[in-house]
Amino acid sequence: MRKISDSTVRRLSVYLRFLEQTKTPTISSRELARLGGTTSAQVRKDLSFFGSFGKRGLGYAVPELTRRIRDILGLERGYRVVLVGAGRMGGALVQYQGFKQRGFHITAIYDHDARKIGSRWNGLVVRDVTHLENDLKKDPSDIAIVATPAESAQQVVDRLVRSGVKAILNFAPVPLNVPADVEVKTVNMALELETLSYSLANR
Amino acid sequence: MRKISDSTVRRLSVYLRFLEQTKTPTISSRELARLGGTTSAQVRKDLSFFGSFGKRGLGYAVPELTRRIRDILGLERGYRVVLVGAGRMGGALVQYQGFKQRGFHITAIYDHDARKIGSRWNGLVVRDVTHLENDLKKDPSDIAIVATPAESAQQVVDRLVRSGVKAILNFAPVPLNVPADVEVKTVNMALELETLSYSLANR
DNA sequence: TTCTGTGAATAGGTTCACAGCT
DNA sequence: AGCTGTGAACCTATTCACAGAA
Structure with missing residues (x-):
């Protein structure tokens, strides 16, 4: 095409x-x-x-x-989506109605913080991120959302890529390295504010 | 320029x-x-x-x-930023360290839900959105973040524009109408997922 | 030699304008 | 007459390629 x-x-x-x-x-x-x-x-x-x-x-x-x-x-099929990062942003995303409405179903949540693992989020139990590869082997997902701190984002993405995930929506404020057959969209909110700052400064 | x-x-x-x-x-x-x-x-x-x-x-x-x-x-100066919408997304944004690090200080939070008004968020008391115009008259802000449901976003934006806000970061999934001298950036997360869906469907 | 700064060439996206179907 | 579909023109962004400064 x-x-x-x-x-x-x-x-x-x-x-x-x-x-x-x-x-x-x-x-x-x-x-x-x-x-x-x-x-x-x-x-x-x-x-x-x-x-x-x-x-x-x-x-x-x-x-x-x-x-x-x-x-x-490609919205006629539904998508299984895994979320990595059970912080504030992750919480907002799990709740977000817009995803479900459009056929994007969050099917699992991962974090590495022991205090979060096991807690229930919107009907889903937060799992240890070390289970990611095994879980995805059993139940593959095409799409993952990364909402971890910047420091851990790349290593999470490496796991996701190894597990066959082909599309990643990234909220961590770092560019991610992935093979050519994996698609990444990064949403960087501080960067958006900076473009607004630029437009305020240059008028 | x-x-x-x-x-x-x-x-x-x-x-x-x-x-x-x-x-x-x-x-x-x-x-x-x-x-x-x-x-x-x-x-x-x-x-x-x-x-x-x-x-x-x-x-x-x-x-x-x-x-x-x-x-x-334009990052040498700091910015006062007001947040409208004390939902999950608003909560994530208030917490988000990336804003403060770059000199964007959230100075007030508004909502119209009586159950939220008066609650304390990260040191700020959530105020009734009807106070918006008066508050901004006393303490102007250049930038506002809109994190309300789609239905109320335009009316919130109208208030903001009347109050002299010149730049808006919008998380509500609707295009907003503003005068030419006001800058709007819309971040639409469902739309980002849809571009990923497109790339999965067309490979 | 290394690496910037920048015109010129190329590629890509948007708008124009109109032929052709209903 | 109304409105689509599309080649051509236009405009904007990216890449090339090289002169010139350190």
Whole structure:
């Protein structure tokens, strides 16, 4: 498949969110653009990479387009997700409704702090991170969320990679080294604040 | 000032993080690139937008470059930050050490849930969100973090904008409408997982 | 020789504008 | 007439490649 840009994929996600809330049977690229904060040409271009889903003069059939985008994004299947790091951030993520709604199910939580191991979090018992490889051998996961301190993130990621995890969402503020066939997204909140600082400083 | 791309600003943030950990007195664009996961030409280009900080044949003086980047990013001053939304995510953010380390000080927390108002969070008392405008009139903040449910985010943002906040870090999964002179960064975690899902589905 | 700073070349993403279907 | 699908034009970001300073 032709290489699709990250920005296109992110916009598809945004369109999907609005399509799921749309009550009309059809929607135009213009309206979808307005909702998603982009242009109608951009919407049409984004969709055109994957096919011709609209009807000229009419727009897009909402249920069909919804299904198509879910399919493109790979959301028709559900995902088992393991969480490593039972700190504050981990706690917030386990609770976060947005994940479950979209078919991402957190199936296990790991930490190495003895005080946390064994405690119950949202119905899941926090397990010792040393069990990670064995557990994943029995019950593989495609996706892991890393919410550990910066110091331990890389070593956790090495374990995850060895265990066959192919996609990692990283909240630790360090870039992670992974083989080419593993995808990492790092969310670095301090960095986001710094871009805001930059925009305040340069106006 | 000439328009600088968001990606350049983000990379400067990354370089800064590594410069602060570097022990050698000078560093080359090549080394900085290796650490930050980019190319040496990119590093030099990024820096060249702001001046000539290096010495040919030698590299960059670490303390000077650190200072320069902190200055470019506007990090030499500290920021007062208000947090709206005392849920799980808000809790994680209040605790997050990365903010304070970089000079972002959370000075107040707001919520509208009566059960949360008055409780103490990391030394701060959660205040009723209806006090927001008045409080900000007395003690202005440049930056706000919004960690409310999607439904209330826009109305909170409207209050913030009226109160003179110029930069918003948004964790609610909705695009926000703000005037052109207000900067918004939205961090949408479900969307990040969806880009991972896409990459798993299309390999 | 090493490594920066920077124009020039290339690649990539966005917008334009219009032919063509409904 | 209304709105999609898409090549072409445009604009922006990245990479190349080399002159020049240490």
